[in-house]
Amino acid sequence: MSSEARPVALVTGASRGIGRGIALELARTGYDVLVNYASNAEAARAVQAEIAALGARAEIFGASIADSDARQALVDFTLDTFGRIDLLVNNAGIAPRQRRDLLEATEESYDEVMGTNLKGPYFLTQRVANEMIRLLRDKQIPRGRIVFVTSMSAYTSSPNRGEYCLSKAGLSMAVALYADRLAEFGIPVLEVRPGIIATDMTSVVKERYDRLIGEGLLPLRRWGQPEDIGRAVAAIARGDFDYSTGTVINVDGGFCLRRL
Numbered sequence: 001m002s003s004e005a006r007p008v009a010l011v012t013g014a015s016r017g018i019g020r021g022i023a024l025e026l027a028r029t030g031y032d033v034l035v036n037y038a039s040n041a042e043a044a045r046a047v048q049a050e051i052a053a054l055g056a057r058a059e060i061f062g063a064s065i066a067d068s069d070a071r072q073a074l075v076d077f078t079l080d081t082f083g084r085i086d087l088l089v090n091n092a093g094i095a096p097r098q099r100r101d102l103l104e105a106t107e108e109s110y111d112e113v114m115g116t117n118l119k120g121p122y123f124l125t126q127r128v129a130n131e132m133i134r135l136l137r138d139k140q141i142p143r144g145r146i147v148f149v150t151s152m153s154a155y156t157s158s159p160n161r162g163e164y165c166l167s168k169a170g171l172s173m174a175v176a177l178y179a180d181r182l183a184e185f186g187i188p189v190l191e192v193r194p195g196i197i198a199t200d201m202t203s204v205v206k207e208r209y210d211r212l213i214g215e216g217l218l219p220l221r222r223w224g225q226p227e228d229i230g231r232a233v234a235a236i237a238r239g240d241f242d243y244s245t246g247t248v249i250n251v252d253g254g255f256c257l258r259r260l
């Protein structure tokens, strides 16, 4: 396949929420998309249809990024199906099943959250980066790009979900590491750091966040939407941030500001 064909994005956790928003914006930007999901095939098929309606090609593949064999199968399927990966978006992530105070949290929850949110994308990126290096060398793609979706929890303490905060802080370092290592291949690696985004993940704490946002927690007094994240990733996908490797793009309504 020549590098003239449409570029391909592998988006993890694209069946719902932020990943869905990213996948749709990438389709609008001219990408074909591999829609990865964990177990919700019906939701993934719905996203596939939405992408097709935008004139792009989408294929779906169920694989837990926490599982090593499933990660390999995901990359194999993407390459067998599309012949290339131009963009990896590490979006899939989970909250702890139960928010528990730091003094009572369990090792089981720690292992589950870290396995999905940190170990999974860290090693998925390792495999995809090696494939991108090969594809670049063989002139199968003109450019590779990698995005990590982290969280404001990368630097904000929430003692009732310490394992989530740790996983996102670690993921932020993964951005620095891969940006550094892959610079010689011209592969930009960027971090997109969402604030409070309206998805299934946050629906369980909606009332609390409604109140906090109403009280002025965010300078821009509204919830973020998946499209807000999707547009930031689409700008990276277009190459607008190719000279900004290692950079954090906050998409958080101004939460990151220090105010007095």
Ligand code: NAP
Residues within 6 Å of the ligand: 012, 013, 014, 015, 016, 017, 018, 019, 036, 037, 038, 039, 040, 041, 043, 063, 064, 065, 066, 091, 092, 093, 094, 095, 116, 149, 150, 151, 152, 193, 194, 195, 196, 197, 198, 199, 200, 201, 202
């Ligand atoms: P969500 O609504 O719960 O959707 C999660 C998505 O990830 C679904 O597509 C789910 O697939 C998939 N997924 C879950 N575990 C997976 C696994 N092991 N392997 C592959 N896919 C998996 O979550 P979201 O709010 O969109 O969050 C997306 C990302 O943004 C996460 O990394 C999250 O930490 C981060 N984030 C979210 C917010 C927020 O306010 N929502 C803020 C900051 C950061 P199924 O449909 O098959 O379950």
